[in-house]
Amino acid sequence: MTPGARLQAAIDILDTILTGKPAEQALTNWGRGNRFAGSKDRAAIRDHVFDCLRCKRSFAHLGGRADGRGLVLGLLRDAGTDPAALFTGQGYAPAPLTEADAPNPAPMPRGVALDCPDWLLPAITHSLGPQTDDVLRAMRHRAPVFLRVNLARATRADAVALLAQDNIATRPCALAETALEVTENARRLRQSRAFTEGVVELQDAASQAVIAALPDLAGARVLDYCAGGGGKALAMAARGADVTAHDADATRMQDIPERAARAGAAITLQTQPNGLFDLVLTDVPCSGSGTWRRAPQAKWALTPERLTQLAGIQRSILRQAWDHVRPGGRLLYATCSLLDAENSQIVAGFTADTANATLGAIQRLTPLDGGDGFFSAIILKES
Structure with a gap:
């Protein structure tokens, strides 16, 4: 495929995503319908699509419109490339430019330049303080x-x-x-x-850092309460822990046996956790705001109502998981979120309301540290 044809494919896929289709599904469906595209073509198109989703607001501003065509125009202009050289209409390239393709002449507001929803900007600024703009600028780029x-x-x-x-x-x-x-x-x-x-x-480096910060795990009985695909369960098993994995949706754990076998690890799966553990890890469902470089569509899908709902889920999981921590044991609360509403406010509220809970070490990571944004807090259970 020519560079212009790849751009047109990205435009078509973006238009599908903008109707509400998940990005991965739209990319997969396009690939199945266009089997002539080689692996390098598909990789380049994927990169174009995700670059545009990360920077949807600023690229729409530069492109003068918010559809797939506008986002790809913004992609090129942001890179200092003249779109006219590629928007030729030849060889499956996008149609030539018209007056409707002119960039927005107005200065970019802060939320547009930082590619952040306006409603979320105050909450992120409150959570990140003077690092806010630098973190949001880092989130506009592909993650390592x-x-x-x-x-x-x-x-x-x-x-x-x-x-x-x-x-x-x-x-x-x-x-x-x-x-x-x-x-x-x-x-x-x-x-x-x-x-x-x-x-x-x-596995992202920030996720590894959360596990690396734990004290010696050799021989410890550990429950990964929200195990998902098992990345952290495997990391703890590699440090000598006796790991049990649980997830409210057991289908999320379907890859753990294969991954554990490949790693030479023994992990027990439980659909209904029982017993007491030395350590319970709760990597809870969250906004994923620390991982928006990898899953940028989630940034634009998040709403104030969903954030409130997530906080309720997080508090509920903490209460349930706490029952599985032995006296003298620890609970590790973790999110891949940058927002205090899902992090410090949740653990502070829980420890204030729970008589035998004491807040221990807290770790905060942002993309400026190299990996994803992550938060973790140890909660100690008194004997």
Whole structure:
């Protein structure tokens, strides 16, 4: 496909997404309907689509319109590229420019320039303070790809060398001793020997940092109460914990047995958790605001009503999980959110209302630290 044809494909996919279709579904459906597109074409189109979704407000401003065409025009103008060179109408390229394609001449308001919904800007500013603009600017760009080295299988240096055999370049990340940032050939990972042999797993560095900050887990009975795909459960198992995984939707855990087998880990799955544990991890459902570089559509879908609903879910999960913490044990509350309404306010309210709960160490990470935005807090249960 020509560069112009790739842009037109991105326009068509974006128009589908703007009707409410999930981005991944729209991309998959386009790929199935256009099997002539090679892997490099599909990768380039995907990058265009996600770049536009991250920067939807500012690109619409630069493109002079909020449809797929306008967003792609904004993408090019933001990069300093003259759209007229690619919008030629030739070889499946977008139609030539018209007066309707002129950029918005007005200055960009702050929320537009930072690609943040106006209603959310005060809450994010309150939560992040002087870092707000820098964090939001970082969120306009693609997230790095990180790997977690399975220390039960290899050292970080060994993993680097093994990945290099498949021409995958990496460098250590300071957020966790297990973390590697992929700098070349990330799309080869799933076919690499290091991945298939369980030496590395895809996991953001901030998620790894949350587990790395925990005290010694060797022999500890741990319940991952909102396990999902099991990334943190696997990370804790690699540190010697006896891990039980649970999720309210058991189908989310369907990949854990295969991932655990690949990693050489033993993880027990429970649809109804029972018993008491030394540590209970609650990585609760949240706005995902710390991961909007990876899932930008969620940024525009979030509403004040949904944020309030999520806070209620978070409080409910804390109460349920607390019953599984043994006296003298700990609960780790975690979100991939940047918002105080889902973080400090939740744990402060819980510890204030729970007689035997004491707030311990708190960790806050933003994309300025290198990985996703993440919050974690230890809550101690008195004996």
